[in-house]
Amino acid sequence: MSAPTGIGTGDLRSNPRYLFRQPRALQWFDNGRLVKRHDCERAAGRFELFLDLLYVAILSNFADSLVEDISGAKLVKYILILAPSWHVWSDLRELMNSFYNDDLLQRILILWVMAVLVVYGNNAPLVDKDIGAMRATVGAYMVARLTCNLAQLLYSFSSYQHRRQQRLWVGLSTLFMCLFIPLYLESISIPAKIAVAAVGVCVEEATWIFSFSPAAKKLLHSRYSTAVDINHEMDRFAAFYIIVLGEFLFFIIVGSPAAIGFNERTIRAIWTLVIAFCLNWLYVHADGSIEHDHPLRHSVYSAFLFVLIHLPLVAGLLAGGHVAAVSVAEKGFEDPERWLLCGGLGTGMICLYGFALLHGSKDERGTLIMDKPLRLIMRPITGVITVLIPLAHDLNATKVLSIIMALFVFCVLWETYGSLMKDACFFEHWTDTKYPERVIAEGPSDKEERSTP
Structure with a gap:
């Protein structure tokens, strides 16, 4: 693989000229050659870090609900409510990795997903106690994932480099999300719902791997493919x-x-x-x-x-x-x-x-x-x-x-x-610990200063 190629030196920060900027792929493979739109080194955006603040509370709430009454069933529930929240975080991570431009749309997207996660984080620990909490949890999760899928679909129209794999991911991810629909039904027992949730989580992991794997790239016969x-x-x-x-x-x-x-x-x-x-x-x-x-x-x-x-x-x-x-x-x-x-x-x-x-x-x-x-x-x-x-x-x-x-x-x-x-x-010898000799630059002589107009 050849060295990365940079095209342009554009600024990844929000542009005061536009509230909504065109989402452009930041890096991709062109026939196996890595291409990057910007040469600058990227770090996490401030609104991505703000998202992480909410996860501080969500993760603490999940762990606290487990420790209150430790049992095998509670441990299974803990894993099955933690994994979906991880998937939502990963969706936003991948979206910002490939298309970060910090415009109004992306900021609203983060805020919306965070609002949905507030519902998820409050109800998820209670899924085994109340059908209303179960429905709110599953509904919030599906809304969050579908929101990220819609963003990926929208971005696939604005930038061609990730288009085929984006649409493959959106199609399969949305389809397999239907696996969680039985969780809404009160007539289905808790053990059956555990099995449904476990299958859904595993299928989502497998779908993500397949959609961005070399096998998918060959199947799609695409010149351009995703890169991170x-x-x-x-x-x-x-x-x-x-x-x-x-x-x-x-x-x-x-x-x-x-x-x-x-x-x-x-x-x-x-x-x-x-x-x-x-x-x-x-x-x-x-x-x-x-x-x-x-x-x-x-x-x-x-x-x-x-x-x-x-x-x-x-x-x-x-x-x-x-x-x-x-x-x-x-x-x-x-x-x-x-x-x-x-x-x-x-x-x-x-x-x-x-x-x-x-x-x-x-x-x-x-x-x-x-x-x-x-x-x-x-x-x-x-x-x-x-x-x-x-x-x-x-x-x-x-x-x-x-x-x-x-x-x-x-x-x-x-x-x-x-x-x-x-x-x-074990120890490096200390050198250059003394102040250097002070060097005073020679200025113009008094005669020269007086002759200067």
Whole structure:
């Protein structure tokens, strides 16, 4: 594949000359050659970040509803209401990645979808208790997805580069959304509705993969095909990951659960903070290589896996982080909380192992102190041990969090040390610490100044 080609240096910000701008594809493939409309590096827009603020509340509400009454059925419900909200976020992420122009239409689109998500976020935790909540949840979800589909369809008329795949996605996505219609019926039992929702979520994932896969490109015989702005994609996924880690931190402060002074609750709060910090460290650290290809650049298959792995990663850490945070104020620590905490964090760590494996290392063997397989081995080991901790029934919340914190810190130290070059030193010598000699530029002489008119 040849190097990206930039055409023009247009500004991606809103243009004061137009309230509604023509949606233009920002990047695409032309017979396998990546073409970019702008040479500038993209970051998340301010209104995209505003959307993320709503997800802070939505995710917290979902996790809180799970922790209130932990059971297998509640865990299934948690996954089935979290996945659709993730799909709506992904729809907007992809739309803004390909056609971001920050005009009035896009801002109204974000506001409208957020308003619909308010309905979804309030009703989703109650779907198993009230048919009205079920209908409001499914209706809000379908409206949000159909709104994004209509935007994709509209944009397909204004820009030809993504047209065929956009219309394929819109057609299949809208068609398979009919799978959720049985959820409106009161006569259908809850177990049957769980099966319907699970099938619907899986079909939507498969539809997305197919619509933007190489197989679809061949089927459509299109010269032009979709491409993503990788920097923007990385930025958006990292932002959502930070939202999830925020669940670890919110409840260790709000309501002052660790007051007064320094006590055992304070220790649990600090350990929760350290665990979240380690998880952020490992995500940023990736596979620890000096040079690597990000999964979105490595291959189309690693790109799909990178996107898909974020859903179980988010689900696990959100649930585990919420239990860790609320345990600061709790006196009791029963088996359900213990299993959810350890299972969620362990699943998250195993997903972070898969996340790191997807990065294509370019380092030659022996460049770093540890080669990649050995360097990353502590992630799955830590994940498995964390999942099995609840088998020790006599451990209270403080002991469980202490063990998890120690495991996560050791994993971070192991990878950080293993990612050093073989000739690395612990401390760099400090140089250039003194002020440089002051150089005074010679000005014109007094005689010259007096002779100047």
